[in-house]
Amino acid sequence: MREMGEREKMKNFSRRGFLKTAAASAAVVAAAGTLAGCGGNPGSNSSEETKEEAFMSEGKGQHLVCAVTGKLIKIAPAILADQLGYFKEEGCDVEFQTVALADAMASMSVNKLDIDLFGVVPACSYVSQGTEIFVFGGTILNGSEMISTTKFDRELKTAEDFRGLKIDCSREESGQIFLKAYLQNNGLELGKDVEFEYVDNPTTALEGLRSGQCDLFITNNAMGYSYSTSMDDIKVAGIPADITGNYPCCRQNCSEEAYHKKFLSLVDFEVALIRGYDYYLNNKEDVIKRLVEYSAQPADYVEAAMYGTDTYRNVMDLSPDPHTKKVVAYYQAMMDIGEIEQSDYDMADYAVPYVYKKALDILIEREPGNATYKKLLEDYPTYN
Numbered sequence: 262m263r264e265m266g267e268r269e270k271m272k273n274f275s276r277r278g279f280l281k282t283a284a285a286s287a288a289v290v291a292a293a294g295t296l297a298g299c300g301g302n303p304g305s306n307s308s309e310e311t312k313e314e315a316f317m318s319e320g321k322g323q324h325l326v327c328a329v330t331g332k333l334i335k336i337a338p339a340i341l342a343d344q345l346g347y348f349k350e351e352g353c354d355v356e357f358q359t360v361a362l363a364d365a366m367a368s369m370s371v372n373k374l375d376i377d378l379f380g381v382v383p384a385c386s387y388v389s390q391g392t393e394i395f396v397f398g399g400t401i402l403n404g405s406e407m408i409s410t411t412k413f414d415r416e417l418k419t420a421e422d423f424r425g426l427k428i429d430c431s432r433e434e435s436g437q438i439f440l441k442a443y444l445q446n447n448g449l450e451l452g453k454d455v456e457f458e459y460v461d462n463p464t465t466a467l468e469g470l471r472s473g474q475c476d477l478f479i480t481n482n483a484m485g486y487s488y489s490t491s492m493d494d495i496k497v498a499g500i501p502a503d504i505t506g507n508y509p510c511c512r513q514n515c516s517e518e519a520y521h522k523k524f525l526s527l528v529d530f531e532v533a534l535i536r537g538y539d540y541y542l543n544n545k546e547d548v549i550k551r552l553v554e555y556s557a558q559p560a561d562y563v564e565a566a567m568y569g570t571d572t573y574r575n576v577m578d579l580s581p582d583p584h585t586k587k588v589v590a591y592y593q594a595m596m597d598i599g600e601i602e603q604s605d606y607d608m609a610d611y612a613v614p615y616v617y618k619k620a621l622d623i624l625i626e627r628e629p630g631n632a633t634y635k636k637l638l639e640d641y642p643t644y645n
Contacts, residue, residue, distance in 0.1 A: 316521045317615060322352065323523040325530060328360035328368075328377040332556040335401055335511065335577055336378045337567060340555055341548065342537030351536075353529035362433065369394055372518035376530070380433055381509045382600075385592045388611050389604040395520040396588050397616040398513030398531055402578035405436025405510070407477045409498035410470050417499035420447035427456045429466040430479040435591075436501035437479045439508040442594035451598065470495070481510075482566065482576045500576050509587050510577070524616065531581070531620035538581050539633040541567075581617065582637060584644045588612035614645035 329336060339357075342348055348355050360374070366383045368374035370392045378400045387394045407417065407428075415422060423444055430437035441451055449455050458475070460466045466478040477498060502508065513534075519527060541548050545568060552563045561570075569575030592608035595601045618641065624634045 317524050317619070319525060320521075320523040320527070321525040321529075322354065323526040325353065325355045325375045325519065325523060325526055327355055327357050327530075328365040328374055328379070329357055330362065330379065331359065332558075334552045334556050334558065334563060334567060335404070335579065337541050337548065337552060337579060338534050338537035338581060339378060340537070341540050341551065342533040344551060344555075345537070345540060347533035347536045348530070351529045351533045353526065353533055355530055366394070366514075369514065369516040372516045374516060375519040375523065376513065376515045376527075378513055379511055381435055381512050381588060381591055382433055382438065382595070384512060384514045384611075385588075385595050385608060386601050388592070388606055388608055389596070389601040391604075391606055393517035394611060395515050395517065396512045396585070396612045397515055397520065397527060397583060397614075398534070399509070399580050399582045399584055399617075400511035400513055402507055402509060402580055402582075402584060402587075403436070403500075403502040404482050404577040405434055405479055405501045406482050406497050406576060407479050407499045407501065408470070408495055409477050410494050411496050413476060413496075413498050415498075418504065420444050420449050420504075423455045424449060425455070426476045427458070427474070428477045428479060429458050429460045429469055429475045431461075431463075432459050434479055434481060435508060435510045436505075438594055438598070438600060439505045439591065440479070440501045441598045441600075443505040445598055467492075467495070497574070500574075502576060507578075507584070507587060509584050509591055512583070512588070513581070520613070520616075527616045528619045528623070531616050532623055535581050535620055535624055535634070535637070538579060539631065541579060542633055580637075582640060582644050583612065583614050583617050585609075585612035585614050586644060614641070617641075618645075 327339075329339070334340070343357065355376075360368070360377070362377075362379050362383060365374055365377040365379060366387055369377065370387055381396070384394045384396050415426075417423065420443065428437075437457065441457060444455055445451055451457065460469070460478075463478070463480060466475065466480070469475040470478055471494070479501065513531075515527060545564075548567070549560055549563050552558070552567065553560050556563070564570060565573040566575060566577070567579075589608045589612055592601075592612075596603050621634065621638055621641065624631065625638055628634060
């Protein structure tokens with residue numbers, strides 16, 4: 262399964278090439294200057310309603326450019342919304358472009374890209390350096406699993422169970438951040454009691470598992486290493502979320518300009534995406550067929566990764582909810598373990614639920630009996 266390494270155009274999305282307009286060094290562009298006038302942004306992670314600001318009733322009908330990566334099926338609600346014509350029905354003029362993660366964040370930081378559906382780690386990193394990136398919706402909650410060889414026989418339930426282990430992970434894998442913070446907060450010294458090492462590619466980690474150089478490899482559930490029938494010596498040893506509790510993975514991120522000048526267009530985008538999420542929940546057979554055609558992955562893999570089976574647990578939650586409280590907690594976790602420097606910039610100003618809430622209100626008014634929308638509305642004050 263080499264989903265994450267693919268850079269092909271999305272089959273049903275726009276084919277226009279992406280002009281890389283920003284260098285990676287844009288990560289720290291105008292750190293102080295970019296925040297001028299930002300203090301009034303509604304970023305409080307409270308379920309209480311706040312007074313709507315003027316820009317929240319503007320920006321209808323604007324062109325949006327949204328970055329995606331390869332053929333990743335974990336953005337299923339967006340894929341389905343596009344295939345089923347929901348974006349067009351909502352009047353959302355969105356163009357999807359295949360972009361590398363680093364290029365997307367750099368471009369958003371200078372307002373050359375509107376949206377990406379990528380990870381929470383880069384968004385928090387940019388905000389910590391003073392660059393305005395807004396997290397306005399969810400893509401995936403959780404999603405990581407810890408794999409080992411079948412010879413590994415330790416039960417992983419508490420921090421103490423990790424003592425003495427060597428763990429490989431990729432820097433972008435969101436589960437490893439929350440796990441590190443959990444272990445540190447529960448008495449283990451990182452680098453001494455438990456060791457983590459970043460690897461450049463999964464092949465290195467798999468070789469490390471098999472040679473005994475590492476005990477665990479934290480990877481994404483959607484990669485399917487533990488599901489693959491060609492890896493009978495690999496198993497799921499544990500799930501980070503079972504130990505740490507829920508944490509944000511990929512988010513819906515947007516630029517400062519998109520948030521303040523295209524707000525109602527973002528709402529239209531979110532309405533369509535939530536409709537795609539509803540379709541994903543209620544049309545399993547057709548969704549599997551569509552995602553197989555889209556990704557060229559086998560049907561059994563798509564079912565396992567997106568829904569789970571009797572023998573394989575899918576730990577990804579595709580909820581569009583922004584989970585702003587968890588994003589703020591994640592930002593703090595990154596600072597606690599030294600993944601980003603201590604920062605005066607408050608993630609609560611950039612993890613914003615207002616696009617999502619407005620979209621959800623539209624759908625509830627339109628379809629008051631829809632069970633998916635009712636459940637999302639019920640959960641909203643708990644998570645935001």
